[in-house]
Amino acid sequence: xxxxxxxxxxxxxxxxxxxxxxxxxxxxxxxxxxxxxxxxxxxxxxxxxxxxxxxxxxxxxxxxxxxxxxxxxxxxxxxxxxxxxxxxxxxxxxxxxxxxxxxxxxxxxxxxxxxxxxxxxxxxxxxxxxxxxxxxxxxxxxxxxxxxxxxxxxxxxxxxxxxxxxxxxxxxxxxxxxxxxxxxxxxxxxxxxxxxxxxxxxxxxxxxxxxxxxxxxxxxxxxxxxxxxxxxxxxxxxxxxxxxxxxxxxxxxxxxxxxxxxxxxxxxxxxxxxxxxxxxxxxxxxxxxxxxxxxxxxxxxxxxxxxxxxxxxxxxxxxxxxxxxxxxxxxxxxxxxxxxxxxxxxxxxxxxxxxxxx
Amino acid sequence: xxxxxxxxxxxxxxxxxxxxxxxxxxxxxxxxxxxxxxxxxxxxxxxxxxxxxxxxxxxxxxxxxxxxxxxxxxxxxxxxxxxxxxxxxxxxxxxxxxxxxxxxxxxxxxxxxxxxxxxxxxxxxxxxxxxxxxxxxxxxxxxxxxxxxxxxxxxxxxxxxxxxxxxxxxxxxxxxxxxxxxxxxxxxxxxxxxxxxxxxxxxxxxxxxxxxxxxxxxxxxxxxxxxxxxxxxxxxxxxxxxxxxxxxxxxxxxxxxxxxxxxxxxxxxxxxxxxxxxxxxxxxxxxxxxxxxxxxxxxxxxxxxxxxxxxxx
Amino acid sequence: xxxxxxxxxxxxxxxxxxxxxxxxxxxxxxxxxxxxxxxxxxxxxxxxxxxxxxxxxxxxxxxxxxxxxxxxxxxxxxxxxxxxxxxxxxxxxxxxxxxxxxxxxxxxxxxxxxxxxxxxxxxxxxxxxxxxxxxxxxxxxxxxxxxxxxxxxxxxxxxxxxxxxxxxxxxxxxxxxxxxxxxxxxxxxxxxxxxxxxxxxxxxxxxxxxxxxxxxxxxxxxxxxxxxxxxxxxxxxxxxxxxxxxxxxxxxxxxxxx
Numbered sequence: 001x002x003x004x005x006x007x008x009x010x011x012x013x014x015x016x017x018x019x020x021x022x023x024x025x026x027x028x029x030x031x032x033x034x035x036x037x038x039x040x041x042x043x044x045x046x047x048x049x050x051x052x053x054x055x056x057x058x059x060x061x062x063x064x065x066x067x068x069x070x071x072x073x074x075x076x077x078x079x080x081x082x083x084x085x086x087x088x089x090x091x092x093x094x095x096x097x098x099x100x101x102x103x104x105x106x107x108x109x110x111x112x113x114x115x116x117x118x119x120x121x122x123x124x125x126x127x128x129x130x131x132x133x134x135x136x137x138x139x140x141x142x143x144x145x146x147x148x149x150x151x152x153x154x155x156x157x158x159x160x161x162x163x164x165x166x167x168x169x170x171x172x173x174x175x176x177x178x179x180x181x182x183x184x185x186x187x188x189x190x191x192x193x194x195x196x197x198x199x200x201x202x203x204x205x206x207x208x209x210x211x212x213x214x215x216x217x218x219x220x221x222x223x224x225x226x227x228x229x230x231x232x233x234x235x236x237x238x239x240x241x242x243x244x245x246x247x248x249x250x251x252x253x254x255x256x257x258x259x260x261x262x263x264x265x266x267x268x269x270x271x272x273x274x275x276x277x278x279x280x281x282x283x284x285x286x287x288x289x290x291x292x293x294x295x296x297x298x299x300x301x302x303x304x305x306x307x308x309x310x311x312x313x314x315x316x317x318x319x320x321x322x323x324x325x326x327x328x329x330x331x332x333x334x335x336x337x338x339x340x341x342x343x344x345x346x347x348x349x350x351x352x353x354x355x356x357x358x
Numbered sequence: 359x360x361x362x363x364x365x366x367x368x369x370x371x372x373x374x375x376x377x378x379x380x381x382x383x384x385x386x387x388x389x390x391x392x393x394x395x396x397x398x399x400x401x402x403x404x405x406x407x408x409x410x411x412x413x414x415x416x417x418x419x420x421x422x423x424x425x426x427x428x429x430x431x432x433x434x435x436x437x438x439x440x441x442x443x444x445x446x447x448x449x450x451x452x453x454x455x456x457x458x459x460x461x462x463x464x465x466x467x468x469x470x471x472x473x474x475x476x477x478x479x480x481x482x483x484x485x486x487x488x489x490x491x492x493x494x495x496x497x498x499x500x501x502x503x504x505x506x507x508x509x510x511x512x513x514x515x516x517x518x519x520x521x522x523x524x525x526x527x528x529x530x531x532x533x534x535x536x537x538x539x540x541x542x543x544x545x546x547x548x549x550x551x552x553x554x555x556x557x558x559x560x561x562x563x564x565x566x567x568x569x570x571x572x573x574x575x576x577x578x579x580x581x582x583x584x585x586x587x588x589x590x591x592x593x594x595x596x597x598x599x600x601x602x603x604x605x606x607x608x609x610x611x612x613x614x615x616x617x618x619x620x621x622x623x624x625x626x627x628x629x630x631x632x633x634x635x636x637x638x639x640x641x642x643x644x645x646x647x648x649x650x651x652x653x654x655x656x657x658x659x660x661x662x663x664x665x666x667x668x669x670x671x
Numbered sequence: 672x673x674x675x676x677x678x679x680x681x682x683x684x685x686x687x688x689x690x691x692x693x694x695x696x697x698x699x700x701x702x703x704x705x706x707x708x709x710x711x712x713x714x715x716x717x718x719x720x721x722x723x724x725x726x727x728x729x730x731x732x733x734x735x736x737x738x739x740x741x742x743x744x745x746x747x748x749x750x751x752x753x754x755x756x757x758x759x760x761x762x763x764x765x766x767x768x769x770x771x772x773x774x775x776x777x778x779x780x781x782x783x784x785x786x787x788x789x790x791x792x793x794x795x796x797x798x799x800x801x802x803x804x805x806x807x808x809x810x811x812x813x814x815x816x817x818x819x820x821x822x823x824x825x826x827x828x829x830x831x832x833x834x835x836x837x838x839x840x841x842x843x844x845x846x847x848x849x850x851x852x853x854x855x856x857x858x859x860x861x862x863x864x865x866x867x868x869x870x871x872x873x874x875x876x877x878x879x880x881x882x883x884x885x886x887x888x889x890x891x892x893x894x895x896x897x898x899x900x901x902x903x904x905x906x907x908x909x910x911x912x913x914x915x916x917x918x919x920x921x922x923x924x925x926x927x928x929x
Contacts, residue, residue: 207784322452671724
């Protein structure tokens with residue numbers, strides 16, 4: 001068996017095994033309701049982390065606006081489900097359609113945003129993705145949708161007044177957000193997660209994935225072997241956006257009240273932290289880092305307000321332990337490997353390296 | 359017309375605060391090639407320090423401000439030494455995550471000490487008369503005079519805080535420009551940002567220069583925090599994060615690494631934000647700010663004053 | 672030397688490029704015939720790599736034309752020039768460092784791997800067929816350069832000489848008509864250089880390749896190049912058969928000074 005295939009199978013096994021084990025523990029009541037309640041968000045955050053890893057780890061571009069694509073999926077999927085709540089039954093069918101629509105909507109945003117953004121590189125690209133994320137959040141914060149016997153009503157930056165009082169249903173109300181039907185359950189999250197994981201593994205281990213990694217490692221060389229840099233950067237960016245959109249749909253159907261404020265740059269950064277600590281380009285790393293980092297603050301709940309403080313300190317220490325020259329030497333002497341694997345040089349700046357002129 | 363002038367002046371005032379913060383971002387980026395995500399939280403620390411000092415009875419306003427500046431300067435240098443210096447040759451993403459960690463750390467420390475609720479900040483110019491009042495009843499415009507009780511509502515008021523923000527920022531920017539272009543330490547900063555290795559070979563103390571950069575950037579953030587908390591008199595552990603991000607945008611807008619770029623970017627950003635709040639939508643003003651940034655970067659991929667970097671093949 | 676009489680593979684006519692006020696390459700004419708091993712030499716800063724960059728679409732020439740095998744490719748983007756049949760290596764090696772040696776070559780085979788992204792994700796039969804074929808082809812190429820043992824290693828972990836070889840293998844994977852080598856012997860010891868000369872000969876003969884190379888190592892140049900163009904300050908200084916050019920007093924002066 002090829003090394004890549006074997007690695008992918010292990011990742012698949014670890015992920016499925018984790019949810020099987022804790023799903024059973026939760027169903028039998030061994031796991032308290034507090035911890036059981038973490039399984040769905042952990043699943044959703046894993047989907048977000050592995051999809052962001054495609055942009056950051058495989059394509060090599062720092063994106064700080066991943067929450068924006070999640071927001072698109074959450075809103076579009078949520079609005080769809082509320083509208084069709086009475087017309088499409090059973091609910092699982094409606095949810096599947098919502099997942100597809102949410103994913104497609106996020107993909108469309110991915111194309112629209114990707115075309116201008118991917119002209120930039122490095123830190124400029126990062127700040128522009130952050131800007132787009134904030135724009136999407138602000139737009140979602142100002143959208144009003146309602147429904148009555150005359151059909152759908154849309155409003156922007158102002159609530160809708162001309163509704164038929166008897167038949168009106170508010171779908172989303174600007175900053176107040178929306179209440180999508182609670183169609184997300186653990187089984188669905190795990191199925192969607194496993195599907196996304198397989199899609200990403202297959203994507204990376206194919207001609208397309210190789211093209212993306214070639215662009216990441218050296219875009220001039222990639223062009224020289226006939227790889228269309230613009231095309232593959234856009235493909236990876238859009239696939240990443242679509243999967244984040246799917247996670248958004250799961251999210252909006254798993255919480256009682258959805259507000260746009262949630263999707264700010266802090267969320268994007270949180271997902272980025274999962275990806276970086278898990279190891280750039282490593283899907284398994286993203287899965288494990290998300291589980292640990294998401295569950296840790298909850299497990300140490302008794303520490304109260306100190307837990308986020310500890311989290312911050314752990315983050316800093318981990319980065320220093322991983323990257324500081326003195327620690328690297330120490331590790332080499334005692335033969336330990338880095339706690340976090342990473343692709344060397346992906347984010348090092350080559351700009352100042354002397355090139356050849358003749 | 360007068361309302362437009364008022365929005366514009368407020369925009370310039372807010373923009374000069376952004377510019378002060380953006381200077382910190384841009385100087386650190388220029389020298390350490392890192393996005394210092396914790397810079398926004400230095401503002402918050404500065405605000406809380408001044409807030410605490412002022413709430414003790416014996417501490418006068420000027421001393422509180424000095425204490426704030428000293429605390430931030432020391433904090434900036436310590437953060438650099440402890441968290442960033444060990445990572446000087448690490449991939450930029452590792453440094454970015456560390457900066458995010460420092461940001462979380464400062465925010466959560468403030469949460470533990472002060473709680474999450476916003477506190478009311480007493481303006482450093484509290485009680486002072488407005489800088490300028492203009493009436494439409496034929497009276498001459500008044501400078502530094504309290505509005506008489508019998509007067510009609512003025513058509514334009516420029517507060518002391520607004521005046522202070524603009525004046526202080528302009529003075530600081532001039533001083534900083536002189537410092538960088540005229541002094542040995544300033545030129546060392548330029549040299550290090552151009553080429554660290556070459557600067558070291560020329561006998562420049564690179565570590566000292568980087569510390570100095572962080573010190574100046576943090577001191578500017580402290581000044582910005584006083585001006586900002588005086589104009590918008592509230593403070594919470596999250597006070598620094600949005601202005602921090604916006605100042606970062608301003609720095610990118612002007613061309614990150616460029617000092618005049620940060621000043622222009624900051625002021626433009628403040629004006630755009632205030633005008634779109636006034637004339638378009640207050641909820642969408644942030645979105646408009648980011649949209650303008652995106653348009654600028656798509657047209658000029660390295661910002662207004664940024665240098666174009668071509669990779670040699 | 673009967674190849675010389677066959678049709679030209681590359682015709683460069685009056686090629687010039689200007690950067691600001693500097694004419695980096697000025698009115699270069701050059702004809703390379705099918706199957707030839709052609710050398711482009713000159714002192715540092717003469718504009719040799721700039722010529723390569725124009726030939727491969729990294730820079731757009733200011734004037735002049737480039738005809739590859741009868742087709743005008745002047746000013747086309749890098750990707751389509753590669754598809755038209757020019758592949759290159761770089762002076763400062765540009766491998767896909769975080770990919771395996773095998774994947775480097777497979778990335779070179781990108782445009783000869785015939786399945787879509789969707790077929791890849793869904794693992795349809797064509798994915799397996801094509802991957803099998805492409806992997807076999809890549810391994811074949813690696814064998815030519817004696818790299819098959821390192822196929823699973825990261826490219827970054829290869830020693831310097833092998834990195835240069837891998838770069839040639841990757842370029843050949845794109846199935847070019849014309850191969851451009853930018854200082855292939857740079858940084859190699861005499862033994863490695865001698866081995867490289869054999870490899871270049873082998874590539875020309877077994878792949879029926881036309882090769883244009885930039886080189887400073889005169890032993891390599893005189894050992895394998897049939898014809899030379901000498902550039903100095905962006906202009907052609909001399910052109911013709913290797914031995915004649917290398918004995919030209921103008922060329923000797925340019926290299927050694929007055």
